[in-house]
Amino acid sequence: MPELVAQNRYAVVAVILFGIGLLNLMLQQNLVKKVIGLSIMDSAIFMLLASLGYIEGHGAPIVEEGAVDASLYINPIPSGLVLTGIVVSVSVTAFSLALVQRIYQRYGTVELPELLERAKKEED
Amino acid sequence: MSERGGWKRFADWVNGETEAGDPTTQYVMDRRPARIQEAHELHEARERLRLKKFLGLYPLAAGLLCVVLIFILLSTVIYIPPFGQPGNPTNNEVSQHYLEKTVEETGASNAVTGMILCYRGFDTLGESCVLFLAVSSVMILLQRDRNNTGERAQLRMKREDAAERGHEDNILQKSAKLLIPFVFLFAAYVLMNGESSPGGGFSGGAILSGGLILYSVAFGPERLSRLLTRSLYSGVRVVGLMAYALTYGVYIFAGANGLSIDMEWMMTVIELAVGLVVACAIYGFYAMFQRGKI
């Protein structure tokens, strides 16, 4: 068991980070902390993906002249996928923070219980 | 007892509360317009009770769900192939092709840049569109104009802006004057050299927007918005995306079919376009968050 965990340490850590992020997303009462939890979940996914492409002892995927051999470099595909993913995750963060700002302008709070109460009061 | 039950049912019926039983009555009751609700406090108390019950039950259910999910994922993840071995199923002939053919097919020696800009350019095009749309939706949410914010909020924000304008930071200005040229130089280097060294459109654009943000923080947003006006900003944003789409379209029609065309300049153009889109997006986020206008 321990050597299984040690073999796949990145995947295990990614799952733990994902769980932490999901718990925060569901259980935190503060909207900003919920956004932080969402970002942590994003990072966990990126870590799992990037660790799948790593090959021990191989270099960064920048092909040097005269050394065009696939067994010298790591797998570039997960890196490319994660690269686009990081930028998209930042735009998701920005959009959710903009929503948080609008909610604060409307209701004057970012704590979820107060927010629900005020929204309900306004509805009646 | 039964009489009382009957009376209660009758009272319920009068009050307009439906009860499972006679389907005809049920139908008629459902069709009736809603009667006047019960007293306001009663309603509110019940709603609060329901909310409290929900809030009490929800953390338990959420925590249980998370723990079960983590357990399932962990028991799955232990059996994926060991980390860092060359024989793993992810390292197949696709990545081998990308690594061995990038230099001759795309002219980029950085395989990641070659992959995301040429082999998988559609992916990156869609991603640039996501950034474009994200900036547009943040603008819809936070732009400060008559439709979006009230008179009083606008006045308050104006006062805050004025209070900040008089508050200039000498250390920040001096160090920004020293740093900004190097930041822009580094951004240009990363943007232009993406095909032969680490970097490329995304990181170069982010560094470029970092320089813009530093300028705006140090010297005040007004001075930057005199240089980078709203129309210039929108123009650059749209031109970046259009240049990407056009160049990549030309590449798809001409180069991807095995015809040999010179890819070097196309890569540079695409990279510049991606960099501009990313820089505009991030600067747009900053400007919208900071003061609601470009």
Next chain:
Amino acid sequence: MTLLENILLVGLIVCAAAAPLCKRLLASVIVYLSFSVMLAVLWSVLESPDLAMTEAAVGAGVSGILFFLTLKKINALKGTRDE
């Protein structure tokens, strides 16, 4: 190399667990930013310099600015400026 990796992995878990537990929003945002910086170092350990640069510029820099501006807008920074 493995030692650095293990330190970084443990640090990531600690930061991710600590970020939302902080009482002040400013502190939790700062802990989240340190999480991002550690992730950037981890990318360069994993031989992906492109990712490291993008994460350091975007994850640690830009999202930090966005979080701080949001905290300022929702008045969560009261009492942190010394006047």
